[in-house]
Amino acid sequence: MTRFQLYTRPLGIVAGLALAIAAGHASASETRGYVVSWFGVSTYYGGEGDCPDGLNPMSTEFYKRELLRLGYSEPDATKLLKDFPGNPGRPDGEYIKIMGTRGDKKTNVYAHPESAADPGLKEVKGKFAYGFNLDGKTDSPISFTDPNTGEKGIKNQYYRSLGCIRSFRAPPPAHPTLAQAQWDVLRDEMPAWLIEIAGITDSKNSDNVTVTISRGVDHVSRDASGAVRSDMSFKVDPDQRSHNVLHGSIKNGILTTEPSNIRIVADPFLIPEFSWKKAQLKLELKPDGSLNGILGGYHDWYALYWSYAESGWVEEHSASVDMPALYYSLKRNADADPDPTTGENKSISTAYEVEAVPAFVIHTEDKNDKKVSDAGSTLPAHRVEANLGGWLRSLGW
Amino acid sequence: MVMSNSPMRLFGALGFAAAIALTGCGQKDDAPVTKGGPVSLRRLTEPEYRQVIADVFGTTIKVPGRFEPDIRDNGLIAVGTSRESVAGTGLEQYDLTARGIAAQVVDEVHRTTLVPCTPAKATDRDDACAAKFIERTGRLLFRRPLSQGEMATQVKGAGESAAKLGNFYSGLELSVSAMLVSPQFLFRQEAAQPDPDNAGQRRLDGYSKASRLSFFLWDTTPDSELLDAAAKGDLDTDSGIAKQVDRMTHSPRLAAGVRAFFSDMLGFDGFTALAKDPQIYPKYSSQVAADAQEQTLRTLTDLLVTNNGDYRDAFTTRKTYLTRLLGSVYGVPVMTSTGWEPHEYAVDDPRAGILMQVSFLSLHSHPGRSSPTIRGKALREVFLCQKVPDPPGNVNFALVQDTKNPAFHTARARLGAHINQPTCAGCHKIMDPVGLAMENFDSAGGFRSTENDSLIVTAGEIDGMKFDDASGFTKVIHDHPQAPVCLVNRIYSFGTGRAASKDEAEWLNYQVKQFVASGYKVPELMRRIASSKAFYRISTPGTDANNATLSMAGTNTQTEALK
């Protein structure tokens, strides 16, 4: 018990043991611990008004379009589509190769999307999106309005690119398919993400709080209802790459942090690591002890593109993400961080949904404790399978 | 009924406990003489079966299949085993299990270590080698050497099977499965012989004593040394028994006996059928239930065996062991990612002792709500050996369990309304105050300070002893004079496989005195019982007339005797 010097209590326990806390801490300030229970790209769903040009085609549709463009006859294209990956029989090697080189018939289109012409991605033209006013401007043409608060000047160009792809659309409370599928896999395997909020004097209003975002050594557990188990203990990974200290305040039960960089190691299945600039958090401290809100900031857009494209046809076909189309769209919509030479923007405004449940966050200084600083180095088998590189190499690329 | 005046009786006992402290106890064996009990025939319980297989064939042998449910009698499965038989469906299961075990015993992985010889030809019978194996294995399974006739039958059966199936090991496999479904294995059948020291009386034979000792202290079949002692006649003498008891109580395996006793007494078999509503208690899972039982057993063995502590401290100790899963239920951080670590509740933590652990709290609750009545009944029956009468028929339970009734926010309020009915008041007075003291814990063992936004009050009174809160309650149970009386009774029953008889009340009182004088040390109590004459004494036919069972409620008889 003496091995850990500090742990952060989850909220529920604070309430249950009010006396214990009062005895141990003379000041009224408290620190609460959480483990992230949901994380996924924020894509506002407002119905048809989001995408007046319609939704992007399903992968079978844009694959057929590409086959015809490549000169296949209608019957040949139809026949090839029958052999679509996942269909019975599945002679998919040939098919994948055609699609994977659809730009110039020789280059890997996922690694080199510019080998293909821009097929055009239908993008969001609606008024609303979640996120932050990252550049402080309220009247720029790319601004959205927050549908809940009415705040103007929201920047979320990432949503503009993704928002008319079917697998990124879902009416709440459902989560978009792709984000849900990714999180469902990662949740039980990826070292957990931890949040600590220090300096809470009043859970409704506290002027000066410190938010620490870090990565744990252990993954989350589930409870009997299948949800992320609350009040579990997590040791913090001392790896400084995933250690972020933010400052902010709580007003009317909503925690908002000041702009800061946030970097956290994730998992190659999602993205090897996130690294946001000018990032902010807006989290509601809910009565049941959980957190619910948004993380927003500028992110290197190519890293986001590659987080989809690295799986090649797998996500392209299963999530109907036309990779070259996405590439050109992100490049077009990038809105920050211009390259000094080319002038092209390197970063794009993003927003992610964050939910977290109470947890004990344990800081340890014992050098003998198992340190997991590079969890991405070993991949579970099923994720290797989903990895494009290996697959394409096996086809002789 | 019997309970209605128990507070008065218990006060008597309280006075008695004080008297013990004053007078102390002599060390020499001046125990009252008992008439003994019948020669017993006890079916192996499922945990015993599993432990025996692990000890005889090794822990890598899986025990497949399920078992006939055990019967609980006089508070213990150990007592129920003296009533159990085997039904057709049950034997079918034993047969499946036996065949599953036997196949593993002779498989290529295990035969090298478990079969002590190599057959002349693997494809044919080899009676000499088979005999070696059967002699060694049979002695451990039957808890005595096989008779000549049994040896001949087994060797012949193995040989014929081997010849028929063209495989030596298939013969052995059949032999193992035959022994595992035989009554000599499934039942611990004791044997009596004329007592040379007391003409006309009988005594247990050495092997029967060895089994009693071994299952009592170690929860398993006698080891080779104990069987040797039986063979040499050592167990026919007090000094021979003392020597073995000494060896066994100083072995780390004593913890297994203590664990077996408490998981029986605490009714942990009830967890098999226990379910909680995952929507109401999402934190409760089958893994939490397994950890919860282990937590209580670790708490007890750590206190009672490792630290040779005071049994009564089991109700108040702040020391326990936790896993992370349990930590999430108890709301405390747990450093160790997987596995157990010691934990000490904070001084002002409402939890203390085994009654406030998830195992007791969840086992004695409904799937969707706590039950002060069930918890109160369980505490009385399990720890105080008091029998709470069944509810009468045609009771109107209106209001009691409607947890959403706007007029009655807490269980205390609902029960208060309920026991205004005179037919219910008598029993609920016995159960409810005890259970209400634990109302800060929900059906899954989680802490709560309010129910439906009303503060939960845990103050109360049990058998004339008042308490302000849960912590005070645990202290009252700690000091309850019936708790050690009950424990002694239960441990004795656990060892003998029967409820104590009325004739043994005085002897039990004597043991209680010794237990109190020893500082409530459980290993010492077990040593004393295992070394006593009463533990092995068998009644002479014809003198059983007064051997009526000392009923559970009849612990009052004991209490009276204690005055």
Place this chain on the structure above:
Amino acid sequence: MSGTMNSSRRNVLRGMMGGAAVSVGLPFLDCFLNTNGTALANGTALPVAFGTFFWGCGLNPGRWEPKTIGTNYDMNIETAALQPFKNRMNVISGMKVFLDGKGARPHFTGEMAILTGDVPREQPNYASLDSIVADTIGTRTRFRSLEVTGTGKPTDSLSRRSASVSNPAEISPAALYTRVFGADFRDPNAADFKPDPRVMVRRSVLSGVTDQREALLKQVGANDRQRLDEYFTAVRQLEQQLDIQLQKPAPLEACSPSAQPTDAELGTEIENVVANHKLFAQILAHAVACDQTHVTNVVFGEATSPLRKAGTAMTHHILTHEEPMDAKLGYQPQATYFMGRIVETLAFYLQTLDSIKEGDGTLLDRSLILAHSETGFAKIHALENIPMFLAGGAGGRIKTGMHVKMDGEPVTRVGLTVQQSLGIPVDSWGTMSLATSKPITELMV
């Protein structure tokens, strides 16, 4: 049934079974039955099957009994799901339990009286009805009887071989399936039959155990002698099972094992319980159709009915006592919901039996299912007007299509009717005031 006929049938079988796992078309196998499907072609009648279906906490008086007595009745509101079977079953209302001064133990007394003919003070004193029946009709099958319960507790079985030996219930459909249709299952329609030498060896092993009986019984006292004797009875049953496995089974038209089921979650949540009971129904029906057993026992949760809806704390049992009577409806709507689900599951069970065609009839026609609860009006633990049903024609051994109102008659008359119609030589049954020598004559053939 000439010899020529037999040998040609054998040839047919061989031809059909040339490939593995051939499912046999019905027209082919019909020739193994006599013309009306009630007997095997070798002249043996298709055996009668007996089953019990128990549920706790009764039905609401006035809402389950048919309004009219005798034939041409209609089911009432709470039994409407059984309407399709009204001509294939009997409804028995009005019967009661006599206590003879022994206190009623809520929920326990009723089930004991119906199934053992006795009101015990503490532990049961007698074997249960299904065991008595099984001793006559169940001795030639692999399983003397099969017990199931869908609420997760193996102890929730009302089947007992004797006062001290109860037959534990299977709680998992998957496990039951493996037990019946797993490795030891001999498909009666399989062409080739070779006695398994391992079974022969096991059989001789058990003989070895049986040989010790006399010697062992001598060593113990009277009580323990009875317990050991029960053990040896179990050994003899197992020997018989093995004997049956060593004989070529008669082909059975309707025998086609159902698919390996996947359990719904075990527990007391009503949807899961119903789902598991539907799986049990399939397996039990096929087990009977394949002649693996003649006696089945279903317990839809113990007498203090533990059924509940997900997310709620109140069980069916608790609701029957505590839910207020709805002034307008005149009953307890929440508790009644569970009754509906129980009757629905019973109807599914009968439907499943009826879906197995055997010649002109169905498995239901040669079955007799005693479905019953342990109380009339559960709110007050009433021991009057306990709902009881006898479904199926027992192979023509009992009349069907009747509502018999037996106000104030002892429940044991049903047990006696069952025994006598199934050919068990017994002239009276029950203890003290429950003793009766009168079956329900209206139903006797």
